[in-house]
Amino acid sequence: MHPSLEGITLICFDLDGTLVDSVPDLAAAVDLALADLALPVAGEARVRDWVGNGSRVLVERALTSALGQPPEAERLEAAHARFLHHYGQAPNARTRLYPGVREALEGLAARGLTLTLVTNKPAAFIAPILGGLGIEGCFARCLGGDSLAEKKPHPAPLLAMSDHFEVPPSRCLMVGDSRHDIAAGKAAGFRTLAVPYGYNHGEPVAASGPDGLVESLAELV
Template sequence: MHRLLEGIALVAFDLDGTLIDSVPDLALAVDAALADLALPTAGEARVRDWVGNGSLVLMERALRHALSHSGKASLDIAVEVDCVLLERAHAAFLAHYGRDPGAHTRLYPGVRECLDGLRAQGLTLALVTNKPHAFIAPILEGFGLEAHFALCLGGDSLPQKKPDPAPLRYLAAHFGLPPSACLMVGDSRHDIAAGRAAGFRTLAVPYGYNHGEPVRDSGPDGVVESLGELV
């Protein structure tokens, strides 16, 4: 057992960039939504840097980039039209992504072994993601992992989402555990900030989506190259 699991009863995982590489599907949906609005597409590489703060922020970043490269926005009207375009773009994204959110999504190496091993050891597993809750079940079911998690929280499950610590505090209270008996595992500074503020132990993986910054700079309690190292 990894040293960071000593005294831990609950392990909370982020989803995108931690357990799964979902960017191929997210990028397809982002570009389809932009195309619906006759705006320039973004491409997978850019979307990879925009993921992590929920679907609305993802589409806001994509929309701002597209407008700046389309010649359709001017400084004096961009703010005025932004909210209208964002609502349309976000709705289009949700529609496109919802058709098959796991078509090109893959588990990272070591994830299945980690989840199976921790579950076998009797640890409670939970999921805390900023992805809309409606997309969680189809993705987990596609990998046969839906039974591994005792509770899944999406970005719209509570009024707050990461980096706010509220979802993690909710988890600890839900299972009647002190925060010190809980571990947050994620790929971004938002996961580490939320975990630290909630009083959780924190563990980072370096391969995910952290806006181009090394996640080690966020000061997690530990870093593993693969989640398989936990078991």
């Protein structure tokens, strides 16, 4: 057993940048939304550094970059609505599982661990992505960025999972790719585990001080 799993009975996984590389689809939707507003497109490379705080913040960062200043609220709402429309048309066209993810999820579930998903992505997109990738049956419960009043790095979604399954935080593990995941896990009293290949605004996730780090989730099984 990997040391990070010792004494753990519930695992909360982040989605984008941890289980899946979703940037190609996110970037396509961002660029279509910008084009709808007659603004220059951002491109995949820049979007990769903007992901992690939910769709509204992603669109706000894209608008700020395109305009050279923070957008007015009305413009942000219009752009966000266009982004949600475009992303909803194809949330899974080029999104792929990272290597080792399927094996890890199946192996951990076979051990009897409770696997859950806590993402800042709007909840409406979770089922289409998981279903398209064939991993929807791996998770006992999923929470999106709009499922509760707060989202990561706030600990509320993690504590909601702990409470729902009646598992104390000391027996829970948060697995993610960004400082927001690690901060949420620490604030909730969870053990934390990071992967270095995801999205963390261009910073090494190790700098956030996770309890453990694995190059691939396959190392857990």
